[in-house]
Amino acid sequence: MTSPLKVILGAGSQAWAGWLPTQREQLDLTNRASFEDYFGDRRADAFLCEHVWEHLTLEQGRAAALLCFDFLKPGGFLRCAVPDANFPDEEYQRIVQIGGPGPADHPAADHQIVYDAPLFKDVFEQVGFEVELLEYCDEQGRFHYHGWDVATGPIYRSLMLDHRNRDGKLGNVSIIVDARKPE
Known part of the structure; x- marks a missing residue:
């Protein structure tokens, strides 16, 4: 029996046990051929992708969602x-805004979109995923957390893992979704 194929998309410096880190050069979310070359006839059991989708336009994000859907096994998830x-924090919003602050090499400099939870969920539902919101802020800025198991796919910028979220204070949050491909 082979072990599950779990792939981090746009891993950067992230490395999690049991997950294969990839960069854009290996798996480009805007290029189907890169997925065809990487996977061949195989399909992933799971994808993990942290703070990458905002670097795509909305149209590219929808196409990337379809690409992930196509290269997941039935029952697999992203x-x-x-x-x-x-998230009601002015400094956070300044940093994540479209175009981002500071020099051209700042990670947020090429942000194309800043999602709210309904729009982000829709990106994946429109291509056939069943989507569960795990963490997000609603329109009033209230944070919502739906218990999820970090061991099944860690997201550093989350309530449980981010060092800025301590002592009852939220210092950094993400919209986190599980997008599952139906069996």
Whole structure:
């Protein structure tokens, strides 16, 4: 029996046990051929993608969702996180805004969109995923957390893992979704 194929999309410096880290050069969310070359006839059991989708336009994000759907096994999932447009912190919003602050090499410099939870959920539902919101802020800025198991796919910028979320204070949040491909 082979072990599950679990792939981090746009891993950057992230490395999690049991997950294969990939960069854009290996798996480009805007290029179907890169997925065909990487996977061949195989399909992933799970994808993990943290703070990458905001670097795509909305149209590219929808196409990337379809690409992930196509390269997942039935019953597989994509756990995906992006900055949250409804997190009520001015400095956070300044940092994650479209175009981002500071020099051109700042990670947020090429942000194309800042999602709210309904729009982000819709990106995945429109291509056939069943989507569960795990963490997000609503339109009033209230944070919502739906218990999820970090062991099934860690997201650093989350309530449980981010070092800025301590002692009852939220210092950094993400919209986190589980997008599951139906069996």
